[in-house]
Amino acid sequence: xxxxxxxxxxxxxxxxxxxxxxxxxxxxxxxxxxxxxxxxxxxxxxxxxxxxxxxxxxxxxxxxxxxxxxxxxxxxxxxxxxxxxxxxxxxxxxxxxxxxxxxxxxxxxxxxxxxxxxxxxxxxxxxxxxxxxxxxxxxxxxxxxxxxxxxxxxxxxxxxxxxxxxxxxxxxxxxxxxxxxxxxxxxxxxxxxxxxxxxxxxxxxxxxxxxxxxxxxxxxxxxxxxxxxxxxxxxxxxxxxxxxxxxxxxxxxxxxxxxxxxxxxxxxxxxxxxxxxxxxxxxxxxxxxxxxxxxxxxxxxxxxxxxxxxxxxxxxxxxxxxxxxxxxxxxxxxxxxxxxxxxxxxxxxxxxxxxxxxxxxxxxxxxxxxxxxxxxxxxxxxxxxxxxxxxxxxxxxxxxxxxxxxxxxxxxxxxxxxxxxxxxxxxxxxx
Numbered sequence: 557x558x559x560x561x562x563x564x565x566x567x568x569x570x571x572x573x574x575x576x577x578x579x580x581x582x583x584x585x586x587x588x589x590x591x592x593x594x595x596x597x598x599x600x601x602x603x604x605x606x607x608x609x610x611x612x613x614x615x616x617x618x619x620x621x622x623x624x625x626x627x628x629x630x631x632x633x634x635x636x637x638x639x640x641x642x643x644x645x646x647x648x649x650x651x652x653x654x655x656x657x658x659x660x661x662x663x664x665x666x667x668x669x670x671x672x673x674x675x676x677x678x679x680x681x682x683x684x685x686x687x688x689x690x691x692x693x694x695x696x697x698x699x700x701x702x703x704x705x706x707x708x709x710x711x712x713x714x715x716x717x718x719x720x721x722x723x724x725x726x727x728x729x730x731x732x733x734x735x736x737x738x739x740x741x742x743x744x745x746x747x748x749x750x751x752x753x754x755x756x757x758x759x760x761x762x763x764x765x766x767x768x769x770x771x772x773x774x775x776x777x778x779x780x781x782x783x784x785x786x787x788x789x790x791x792x793x794x795x796x797x798x799x800x801x802x803x804x805x806x807x808x809x810x811x812x813x814x815x816x817x818x819x820x821x822x823x824x825x826x827x828x829x830x831x832x833x834x835x836x837x838x839x840x841x842x843x844x845x846x847x848x849x850x851x852x853x854x855x856x857x858x859x860x861x862x863x864x865x866x867x868x869x870x871x872x873x874x875x876x877x878x879x880x881x882x883x884x885x886x887x888x889x890x891x892x893x894x895x896x897x898x899x900x901x902x903x904x905x906x907x908x909x910x911x912x913x914x915x916x917x918x919x920x921x922x923x924x925x926x927x928x929x930x931x932x933x934x935x936x937x938x939x940x941x942x943x944x945x946x947x948x949x950x951x952x953x954x955x956x957x958x959x960x961x962x963x964x965x966x967x968x969x970x971x972x973x974x975x976x977x978x979x980x981x982x983x984x985x986x987x
Contacts, residue, residue, distance in 0.1 A: 585693050587654075588642040589702035591635050594667065598639025599706055602664060605632035606643050607688065608650040626650055649695045649960065653688030654702070668705035676949060679890055680762070690948065692960060709760050710785055714794030716755045716771050716778065723755030724798065730772040731757065735765040736782070761785065771796050840972070843883055846876075849972045850884060858894045858942035858955075861968035862909075865896075871910035872896030873945075873969040878916060881950065884969060890947030892961070894968035897943035897952070910971070920951035945969075 587606060591599045608626035626647045633641040646652070654669070669676045669689055676689070683689060693700065716724045732746040743765075749757050761767060764787045769780040778796035785791060840849040850873070855861040865872050873895040875881045896909035907913050941954045944965045955961045 584644070585646045585648045585697050586642065586644050586699045587630075587646060587702055588640070588699065589704065590639045591641065591704045591706060592639055594705060594707050598635070598637070599664065600635050600637050600639060602635045602639075602662075602706070603632050604635065604641045604643065604704070605655050605688075606630045606646060607653045607655075608647055609652070610647070610650055646693060648693040648697055650693055652693065653690055654704075655683075655688035663708055663711075664706040665709050666704060667707050670703040670705075672701060674949075677890075690964075707788070708790065710762065710788065711790050712759045712761065712767060712769060712783065712785070712794060713790075713792045714757060714759075714769065714780070714796055716751055716757065716773075717795060717797045719776075719797065719799060721797070723753075724751055724773065725753050725755055727751055727773065729757075731759060732770040732772070733759055733761070734768040734770075735761070735763070738764045738766075738786070763787075764789075769794065769796070771798070773798060776800055841887055843880065845879065845883065850887075851970045852888050852893070853968050853970060854966060855894065855968050856966060857962075858898075858965075858968070861894045862898075865968075865970050868970060870970040870972045871908075873971045874908035874910050874912045875918075875945070876912060876915050878918070881916075881918065881945070885947060885950065888969065890950075891967055892947055892965040893945045894965060895943050895945050895952070896971070897954075898940065910973075918950065918952050920946065920949065920953050 591602050591604065593599055608630060610624050610626055628645075630643050630646045633643050635641045655666075665680070666678055666683060666689070668678055671691060678689070716729065718724055728748050728750045730746065731749050733744065735743045737743070749759070751757055757771075759769060764785060766782045766784050767780075768782050771778045776798040778798045780794055780796060783791060783794070840851050842849050851868075851870075853861065853864050855864060861872060873884070873893070874897075875884075875895065898909055941956045942962075944953050944955050944961055945951075946953060946961070953961055955965070
């Protein structure tokens with residue numbers, strides 16, 4: 557079964573004397589705002605938390621590697637009757653993860669976030685992988701206003717009964733959920749859950765599908781009929797009655813000598829190295845709209861990205877219109893990528909690294925993660941800058957070596973205009 561539960565957000569008690577860990581000057585910021593449902597009504601008693609990180613860290617599918625959490629951590633805030641919350645003493649500059657879940661199996665999930673008046677698209681699986689919504693705070697920022705829109709999650713709630721009709725109370729049972737999705741495909745998931753004093757349980761689901769719930773306990777089991785949940789629907793009142801399971805008779809213990817295992821062929825290390833290299837380098841994807849080829853590569857720095865592009869007779873990405881950018885984010889996901897705009901908005905150099913003219917720009921003019929100065933113009937006296945496409949916002953930012961964005965951008969998109977799959981090389985053509 558697909559799941560989008562967030563990791564539990566836990567804050568440790570601050571030990572006495574932890575302030576001695578600070579060895580640099582910092583400013584404190586405040587985050588305040590409200591939590592509302594999709595109808596705009598306030599949501600009370602929902603915990604909003606912020607986890608702050610400093611230094612060199614990289615978000616990936618496992619969460620955050622190389623993270624350096626800020627201590628003492630900002631204290632979480634519960635929303636009041638009007639849905640309002642406030643979190644104080646957030647060290648700046650930092651990069652942060654925002655979450656509005658007080659526990660793993662929360663009845664709510666985030667559907668939208670507005671920071672400083674800017675709406676951000678929320679992707680359920682990215683929030684699940686990172687544990688929250690990432691955003692940056694610059695040193696001079698005093699206060700940030702946030703509006704979080706949530707909705708109740710889809711779920712199936714039921715009660716487990718013994719064969720005599722009494723509730724199965726306060727025990728841990730195995731629960732398995734099978735799904736047959738409305739738009740095609742299927743899935744399954746299993747785990748354990750603890751029934752309450754009346755034998756009740758809640759199973760959270762994420763997608764429109766036909767669901768079947770199976771409960772197992774001490775050799776007994778119960779299975780529900782197929783349940784259709786459309787998008788946003790919830791089911792309460794399912795009843796499952798346990799029944800005994802007949803055990804198969806044990807097989808007679810007849811000794812049969814085992815045949816010797818067949819000899820294994822020697823490992824083809826060269827083939828393994830070739831496959832590993834192909835996986836690291838990725839494959840080219842063709843955009844049907846412009847017939848250009850694109851590939852994502854891993855890189856530690858933008859200089860390394862430029863070098864790898866040259867090795868593959870390609871250039872860093874040049875984005876020529878909004879539709880091209882959206883296609884790339886749909887294909888490769890909303891991560892951060894280096895693109896081919898180096899010292900790009902100087903008055904005498906308004907073109908991409910591959911020579912294309914500037915026909916489309918999407919600069920971040922806000923100061924959420926150190927946006928470029930004056931829509932892209934930069935001081936001639938500062939160090940060389942590169943441009944990153946911030947996948948979460950879809951905006952571009954010019955980034956220097958000391959910018960925090962450089963520490964969380966470890967991929968680049970390469971582009972070729974004339975890639976033809978299967979075409980012979982010049983040497984092959986001359987033979």
